[in-house]
Amino acid sequence: xxxxxxxxxxxxxxxxxxxxxxxxxxxxxxxxxxxxxxxxxxxxxxxxxxxxxxxxxxxxxxxxxxxxxxxxxxxxxxxxxxxxxxxxxxxxxxxxxxxxxxxxxxxxxxxxxxxxxxxxxxxxxxxxxxxxxxxxxxxxxxxxxxxxxxxxxxxxxxxxxxxxxxxxxxxxxxxxxxxxxxxxxxxxxxxxxxxxxxxxxxxxxxxxxxxxxxxxxxxxxxxxxxxxxxxxxxxxxxxxxxxxxxxxxxxxxxxxxxxxxxxxxxxxxxxxxxxxxxxx
Amino acid sequence: xxxxxxxxxxxxxxxxxxxxxxxxxxxxxxxxxxxxxxxxxxxxxxxxxxxxxxxxxxxxxxxxxxxxxxxxxxxxxxxxxxxxxxxxxxxxxxxxxxxxxxxxxxxxxxxxxxxxxxxxxxxxxxxxxxxxxxxxxxxxxxxxxxxxxxxxxxxxxxxxxxxxxxxxxxxxxxxxxxxxxxxxxxxxxxxxxxxxxxxxxxxxxxxxxxxxxxxxxxxxxxxxxxxxxxxxxxxxxxxxxxxxxxxxxxxxxxxxxxxxxxxxxxxxxxxxxxxxxxxxxxxxxxxxxxxxxxxxxxx
Numbered sequence: 107x108x109x110x111x112x113x114x115x116x117x118x119x120x121x122x123x124x125x126x127x128x129x130x131x132x133x134x135x136x137x138x139x140x141x142x143x144x145x146x147x148x149x150x151x152x153x154x155x156x157x158x159x160x161x162x163x164x165x166x167x168x169x170x171x172x173x174x175x176x177x178x179x180x181x182x183x184x185x186x187x188x189x190x191x192x193x194x195x196x197x198x199x200x201x202x203x204x205x206x207x208x209x210x211x212x213x214x215x216x217x218x219x220x221x222x223x224x225x226x227x228x229x230x231x232x233x234x235x236x237x238x239x240x241x242x243x244x245x246x247x248x249x250x251x252x253x254x255x256x257x258x259x260x261x262x263x264x265x266x267x268x269x270x271x272x273x274x275x276x277x278x279x280x281x282x283x284x285x286x287x288x289x290x291x292x293x294x295x296x297x298x299x300x301x302x303x304x305x306x307x308x309x310x311x312x313x314x315x316x317x318x319x320x321x322x323x324x325x326x327x328x329x330x331x332x333x334x335x336x337x338x339x340x341x342x343x344x345x346x347x348x349x350x351x352x353x354x355x356x357x358x359x360x361x362x363x364x365x366x367x368x369x370x371x372x373x374x375x376x377x378x379x380x381x382x383x384x385x386x
Numbered sequence: 387x388x389x390x391x392x393x394x395x396x397x398x399x400x401x402x403x404x405x406x407x408x409x410x411x412x413x414x415x416x417x418x419x420x421x422x423x424x425x426x427x428x429x430x431x432x433x434x435x436x437x438x439x440x441x442x443x444x445x446x447x448x449x450x451x452x453x454x455x456x457x458x459x460x461x462x463x464x465x466x467x468x469x470x471x472x473x474x475x476x477x478x479x480x481x482x483x484x485x486x487x488x489x490x491x492x493x494x495x496x497x498x499x500x501x502x503x504x505x506x507x508x509x510x511x512x513x514x515x516x517x518x519x520x521x522x523x524x525x526x527x528x529x530x531x532x533x534x535x536x537x538x539x540x541x542x543x544x545x546x547x548x549x550x551x552x553x554x555x556x557x558x559x560x561x562x563x564x565x566x567x568x569x570x571x572x573x574x575x576x577x578x579x580x581x582x583x584x585x586x587x588x589x590x591x592x593x594x595x596x597x598x599x600x601x602x603x604x605x606x607x608x609x610x611x612x613x614x615x616x617x618x619x620x621x622x623x624x625x626x627x628x629x630x631x632x633x634x635x636x637x638x639x640x641x642x643x644x645x646x647x648x649x650x651x652x653x654x655x656x657x658x659x660x661x662x663x664x665x666x667x668x669x670x671x672x673x674x675x676x677x678x679x680x681x682x683x684x685x
Contacts, residue, residue: 154651158451158599159450160448161449161451161453161598163650347444348443348444348446349446350453351415351650353411353415353416353653354415355410355415356409356446356650357457357460359446360441360442360445366439367439367460372415
């Protein structure tokens with residue numbers, strides 16, 4: 107999908123925990139001839155639903171993506187999983203149904219799903235809001251792999267109460283979901299499957315996987331990288347950094363890699379874990 | 387259509403709205419989203435002789451109506467710039483303003499020499515980056531004089547000198563006397579943030595550069611005072627995000643404006659400023675040249 111400036115409206119905001127919510131926004135593509143293709147899993151948009159303050163838009167990766175409607179007027183619905191961290195995310199969380207929201211993007215490389223078609227087992231490992239950019243990847247990989255494609259397992263770790271609604275969405279598309287809570291909090295009754303107490307890295311064994319996709323706190327990614335390295339399992343990570351533009355202009359979101367300084371917005375957010383220089 | 391074209395130091399710009407250095411990449415980054423051709427000029431990220439990695443993260447910190455940055459002049463170096471970026475900028479027909487930075491006058495001279503004959507339209511001599519080590523050249527009259535003279539030795543085209551906000555009139559005068567055609571006022575303001583969780587500065591270097599609407603009234607004052615004191619054109623830069631802001635700078639005497647951080651907020655911002663100015667000037671049946679400095683004369 108080509109980068110563009112989109113005016114969308116909020117369709118639904120669904121709280122999945124005390125401070126995290128799934129926000130669904132939609133926009134119409136009036137001209138079918140100008141249909142812009144689909145977002146790649148792992149890409150992100152810069153979101154803005156306010157005038158002056160806070161100054162910057164907020165980068166949010168796409169959680170899910172649907173195209174609906176007939177050929178004449180197709181609509182796109184995209185979901186973002188956000189946690190309230192500051193003023194921007196607080197404003198996003200309070201948007202009411204029908205509220206206008208501006209999206210600029212999509213930006214970033216996304217997960218190279220085409221290269222995983224030959225995998226037989228893939229694990230997605232997410233921590234907290236890091237479960238967001240993995241869902242569309244898991245869904246699309248699972249779909250292409252109905253017969254010969256990979257079996258997908260999802261490892262979803264949370265500090266406190268798990269995002270049950272999100273875990274259930276994963277359960278709909280992947281083979282197995284393992285959910286953990288560091289505080290040992292139990293999930294809501296609606297959640298399918300049980301919750302293990304402890305860190306998700308303790309519940310995750312890379313043995314038997316051809317590829318691991320991970321997103322979450324840096325300490326989690328470092329641990330995943332370490333374990334997978336021991337087993338020789340390749341890991342792709344989606345990284346997060348403060349950014350102003352999303353487009354490769356401000357150079358704010360720098361990460362050190364074996365191939366030099368790279369930028370999360372343009373060269374990432376997905377990087378090969380073995381190329382990231384973690385010890386800074 | 388209102389004619390917004392201007393001329394600064396012999397270089398004609400289609401309009402006085404320029405994308406500021408370090409906020410617009412090399413123009414191509416924004417070309418998929420907006421019609422970059424509509425801007426009066428594109429000022430590149432600061433270019434140095436050798437490639438620079440820039441500063442370690444974090445590099446950005448949002449403040450009320452502002453943005454602190456500590457990028458540290460990450461750039462591919464002059465050779466890669468001439469090979470990979472400038473030809474593309476020229477092909478697209480943009481007025482190219484090349485921001486250059488060096489540690490010594492000799493380095494600025496070398497950059498100017500390398501850019502001579504490259505087809506670049508303007509050199510913006512950056513003596514004001516707050517995010518690199520070394521002496522603060524731009525605050526010293528003699529140092530600025532040496533740098534601009536070194537650039538003049540090898541570069542026949544237009545020279546704009548981008549000063550730090552606290553440079554003062556004497557430094558601006560020195561820049562013009564040494565051969566500068568215009569002053570860009572100004573770069574970001576030296577500022578900082580402290581992480582109370584770590585009880586330490588947010589940025590490795592402690593001090594960073596503040597941009598955005600928060601600095602506009604101060605940047606406007608800097609332009610106003612410079613325009614009172616020197617005859618050379620002053621290009622206003624600092625917190626401009628609407629055509630009204632741009633108009634304020636023109637009324638204070640600015641010959642043109644640079645738009646930086648506002649492009650992060652709204653990629654269409656620069657174009658909206660051009661359109662807003664066109665509409666305003668058409669309605670009032672006046673021109674950019676006529677209103678320029680009007681508030682200065684009413685002081």
